[in-house]
Amino acid sequence: MKEDFLHYIWQHQYYHKAALATTAGEPLQVLRVGFYNTDAGPDFQEALLRIGEVEWSGSVEVHLKASDWHRHQHQHDPTYDQVVLHVVWEADAPVRRMDGTLVPVLSLQGRVDLSLGHTYQRLLQAKSAVPCAAFWPTVPEVTKALMLERALVERLEAKGQEVLQTFRSYSNDWEQTAYHTLLRGFGFKTNQQGFEQLAKALPLPVVRRHQHNLPQLEALLFGQAGFLDESADIYKAQLQKEYAFLRHKYTLQPVPRPIWKFLRMRPANFPTVRLAQLAAVLHGQQAFFSKLLAADTVKQFEMLFKAPVSAYWRQHYHFGKSAKALQQGIGKSSVHNLIINVAAPLLTAYGLYTDDRAYIEKAIALLGQLREGSNKITRLYEELGWQAKSAADNQAALGLYKHYCAPVNCLRCAIGHKIMKQNSSAA
Ligand code: SF4
DSSP: OOHHHHHHHHHHTOSOOTTOBOTTSOBEEEEEOOEEOOSSSOSEEEEEEEETTEEEEEEEEEEEETTHHHHTTGGGOGGGGGEEEEEEEEOOSOOBOTTSOBOOEEEOTTTSOHHHHHHHHHHHHOOSSSTTTTTGGGSOHHHHHHHHHHHHHHHHHHHHHHHHHHHHHTTSOHHHHHHHHHHHHHTTTTSHHHHHHHHHHSOHHHHHHHTTOHHHHHHHHHHHTTOOSSOOSHHHHHHHHHHHHHHHHHTOOOOOGGGOOOTTOOGGGOHHHHHHHHHHHHHHOSSHHHHHHHOOSHHHHHHHTOOOOOHHHHSEEETTEEOSSOOOOSOHHHHHHHIIIIIHHHHHHHHHHHTOHHHHHHHHHHHHHOOOOOOHHHHHHHTTTOOOOSHHHHHHHHHHIIIIITTTOGGGSHHHHHHHHHTOSOO
């Protein structure tokens, strides 16, 4: 028996209610279960009950044993003075509030259908990566679709919240926030930290002054990234000269060079190549955030991240190191990655901030139109018969796996809830 199982039983009222009474023998009627609270304080808030002849409004605390009240020191915590019912499995001790009054207790022992606990145990002990794999075919498609949609929205909103943190750190400036998020996106998986540090080391106002001049922009980006400290060829020498002047003018401090990772990377993903692509994007996009808000079609979003790199970077992937083939610029999958990790989170953050769901819907629709291959997480669900068709599906599967399946959070998942219902006579 786990406490979260008792929370679930109380939340959904999956117990036998015949002759319901507190352990003191007073008749009990549940008029409102209360809202599940995942923060500090009692487990359910704003519940409404009738105990005997009196109606009580307040919180409900759930424990496996009544004595856990003392173990958690609730008798000394004024937050628990509003508890009007203590729901337990085993009523092994009377408990009191700070003012000494007794807390009414409901014991669920003997009231819960054993099949519910058995189904939950099967989910908890399953060996498969998706613990409900054995039940999956029995769950209606609509339940799965709705849960995946919920996981997608939750994942997008979590990314949006992260962007809002950045937004606050830049004194609520959307262009600065978009600049930071864009740079972070250009780090892709391996060099995110380096690009984020670069965003701080090279402020947008400095970039803006030189955005129209690609060589100066490259000098600022490569210089601040620490790539202009040794000599290599004529082009690098030109950037070094430019950077020395700009660095002095703006008193800039470059990020430490060892932050950049090249190991086990294809040359096309080298941070130097990404910096050249970023310079091209910044060169072509003044007021990037405004353009992002105005974009409508996938093509328009793709164009935000596509720009021809300078002649030097068409033939190099590092200073002084020529590429065998001519560089074609940023690839389609990288552009889609930037739409997923830069455009969609920015739209969502803006939607959350302005309380306008239309931007969040726009982000969802955008991801729904991007065709994307499977990854090792989506394949787990595809093995069960589900099919990912777009980036939205992939993002939904990633969210479902990370927040629900991997931690076996089945009681908070609509698919798990359906399984519990289908496998219990009491539910
Ligand atoms: S969290 Fe949901 S989808 Fe994942 S294993 Fe549990 S019931 Fe299945």
